Amino acid sequence: MDPLNSARVLLGVSGGIAAYKAAALTSTLVQSGATVDVIMTAAAERFITPLTFSSLTARPVYTSLWDAPERIPHIRLVREAQVFIVAPASANVIAKIATGIADDLLTTALLASRIPIVVAPAMNSAMYERSETKRNIDALRERGIEIVEPESGFLAEREIGQGRLASEERLLDAIRRSLARTRQLQGKRVLVTAGPTVEALDPVRHFSNPSTGAMGIALAREAAQRGADVTLILGPTLLAPPPNVRTVAVKEAREMYEATMREVPADLVIAAAAVSDWRPAERFDQKLPKGSKDLNVRMVRNPDVLQALGDRKDGAFLVGFAAETESHQAHASEKLRKKNLDAIALNDVSGERGFGLQESSLTLLWRDGGELNLGSGAKEMLAARLLDAIGPRLNEDADAARD
Numbered sequence: 001m002d003p004l005n006s007a008r009v010l011l012g013v014s015g016g017i018a019a020y021k022a023a024a025l026t027s028t029l030v031q032s033g034a035t036v037d038v039i040m041t042a043a044a045e046r047f048i049t050p051l052t053f054s055s056l057t058a059r060p061v062y063t064s065l066w067d068a069p070e071r072i073p074h075i076r077l078v079r080e081a082q083v084f085i086v087a088p089a090s091a092n093v094i095a096k097i098a099t100g101i102a103d104d105l106l107t108t109a110l111l112a113s114r115i116p117i118v119v120a121p122a123m124n125s126a127m128y129e130r131s132e133t134k135r136n137i138d139a140l141r142e143r144g145i146e147i148v149e150p151e152s153g154f155l156a157e158r159e160i161g162q163g164r165l166a167s168e169e170r171l172l173d174a175i176r177r178s179l180a181r182t183r184q185l186q187g188k189r190v191l192v193t194a195g196p197t198v199e200a201l202d203p204v205r206h207f208s209n210p211s212t213g214a215m216g217i218a219l220a221r222e223a224a225q226r227g228a229d230v231t232l233i234l235g236p237t238l239l240a241p242p243p244n245v246r247t248v249a250v251k252e253a254r255e256m257y258e259a260t261m262r263e264v265p266a267d268l269v270i271a272a273a274a275v276s277d278w279r280p281a282e283r284f285d286q287k288l289p290k291g292s293k294d295l296n297v298r299m300v301r302n303p304d305v306l307q308a309l310g311d312r313k314d315g316a317f318l319v320g321f322a323a324e325t326e327s328h329q330a331h332a333s334e335k336l337r338k339k340n341l342d343a344i345a346l347n348d349v350s351g352e353r354g355f356g357l358q359e360s361s362l363t364l365l366w367r368d369g370g371e372l373n374l375g376s377g378a379k380e381m382l383a384a385r386l387l388d389a390i391g392p393r394l395n396e397d398a399d400a401a402r403d
């Protein structure tokens with residue numbers, strides 16, 4: 001069945017000559033069985049009237065944040081839709097998305113959106129070639145937004161150049177791809193561990209590591225966006241867990257172990273937590289006096305959460321993370337084999353890389369050999385690429401089990 005059939009599509013139209021082409025796109029979407037809501041910017045209304053879109057969709061067209069504020073349109077529209085496409089996207093709207101400006105209904109809805117976003121730029125080639133515009137488009141891409149690049153050809157200014165809105169076929173393909181993504185993990189149970197663990201020595205001192213949980217949180221959010229039922233087991237972090245996943249907060253490695261074992265089996269388990277390998281053998285109830293001497297602390301091994309997951313497996317597709325500072329590939333392959341994983345995401349944490357909110361880079365090594373470089377960038381983007389790569393393998397496993 002065509003994924004467009006019975007899909008909910010939100011279409012943003014901004015102010016450019018190609019706004020008229022958005023009407024043809026709307027008509028095709030409606031004929032394919034999609035329900036389409038349209039948001040227009042004030043500039044778009046100068047090129048085409050809302051009447052055209054409301055006639056095509058048989059639904060109201062939204063042009064202002066303030067028309068029916070009691071229904072909070074910018075939130076309601078993005079909650080009801082499965083995919084958000086902006087076509088044509090003006091240079092101005094792209095710049096606003098890149099910087100998080102939300103000064104009208106379209107840009108506010110875009111900022112409030114957790115659904116996949118597709119952006120189709122259309123503008124004069126001089127505007128498109130500007131370094132500002134290029135940088136803004138790159139920023140959107142890094143955030144996981146799909147860009148449908150404009151085509152070269154005759155522009156309204158009677159010039160030839162790159163800037164024409166992509167063909168309807170390419171726009172429809174991008175919408176179909178995004179819809180398929182949102183359904184990729186439907187009916188699957190996904191378990192993600194994230195964040196550090198902290199091992200107390202006394203009430204004011206502990207052993208831990210610099211993990212913030214950002215990667216695991218991004219993975220949990222992305223899996224939920226793809227329709228999975230997600231549980232996130234999260235060590236102490238200042239970052240907020242995504243709202244649409246069930247979060248179990250833990251502190252110590254032993255709690256993370258117990259919580260994880262309670263939550264399996266699952267179809268997909270991603271162990272992104274940085275679990276402390278050791279804890280102090282003794283934990284003091286009162287603050288240790290500083291004194292003048294050195295302190296010797298004996299550390300004992302914590303349970304190995306990933307090993308335990310690999311040992312019981314339960315039909316899950318199991319993905320581990322390897323944060324390595326040297327001999328990356330060799331250490332990660334060894335861990336993959338020893339812990340009975342299906343894949344391992346190798347994260348280079350030498351120097352300042354890898355931890356926290358800054359960019360990261362990942363390489364995925366598969367159990368059956370072979371590797372996939374997921375590139376470098378924002379953790380949201382890497383999370384999307386990782387699930388793009390793993391999703392088909394999950395479904396392959398499920399198909400094999402049925403045969």
Ligand SMILES: Cc1cc2nc3c(=O)[nH]c(=O)nc-3n(C[C@H](O)[C@H](O)[C@H](O)COP(=O)(O)O)c2cc1C
Binds near residue numbers: 043090122124
């Ligand atoms: C005749 C005309 C055509 C325009 N075509 C485009 C266009 O194709 N792409 C674009 O980015 N801006 C175009 N603009 C400029 C935008 O309309 C302008 O930047 C506006 O502020 C965009 O508002 P919006 O992004 O809120 O829709 C055009 C302006 C005029 C007057």
